[in-house]
Amino acid sequence: MRHVISILMENESGALSRVVGLFSARGYNIDSLSVNVTDDKTLSRLTLTTQGDERMIEQILKQLNKLIEVVKVCDLNESRFTERELILIKIRTTAKDRKEFLELIQIYRGNVVDVTERTLTAEITGTSDKVDSFIGLIGQTSILEIVRTGAIGLGRGERTMKV
């Protein structure tokens, strides 16, 4: 099962390396990862997605909690949460098919961020599933380039991870 794990950790060189190293040393795969500073500049928040059964996820959470730079760990799947990721996609277009792509971008509530005679670059946000379905509709032959952030998430309602 896919899990979205959120980690609050010290904003210092080495913390990211320790977290990522823990996964690779144990052969746990990271499907996507995003890390950035929070409103408290001494803390970073890292979100990663991984696949695993309950026992494996429990092991991962236990090992992460042991890291000295880690302040708090949370498996977002334990409760309801909002998930989003962002994609930038450059599409090969002609005068003929441009309208069709613009309509798709509009349906997915995306924005065009750059355009040339032969290309169209758009940003789309949504769950990983939504982004996957958009990529599928554009089609491999029209995609010139893709870059997507790792998924991020916040618990629904008033629940927070604040320490």
Place this chain on the structure above:
Amino acid sequence: MRHVISILMENESGALSRVVGLFSARGYNIDSLSVNVTDDKTLSRLTLTTQGDERMIEQILKQLNKLIEVVKVCDLNESRFTERELILIKIRTTAKDRKEFLELIQIYRGNVVDVTERTLTAEITGTSDKVDSFIGLIGQTSILEIVRTGAIGLGRGERTMKV
């Protein structure tokens, strides 16, 4: 100077660890990082932001190119590029100030993704500067929780990183 570095690499456990380990071993800081799969499932694309002078960035690029899992490295700052990041932010609200926050979210072209009597959760995309300015306007005391992806970027026009 702030640099946005884009890395196309093999989608396998260990590649991410090697890239991140290179930075921490040399004491280079990573300000933000995003990694996810591309349209080619055998490749991941990693984007990171770091601070450094020309000589340091040149060193980093050289070292990254030496890693066997790395297919291509690009310093996006070398040419014009589009940069975006995504933030989820949970705001403490009352019946009195909710409208004010909704207006700010609208100005920044964000979307409300969750709401309770006492909270409002929104998604905003933009450059790091735009996201920073939004956070500044919301104000520390009203922020319950923040999670932001690392910045991602694509070269403008028809330039791609495809191999």
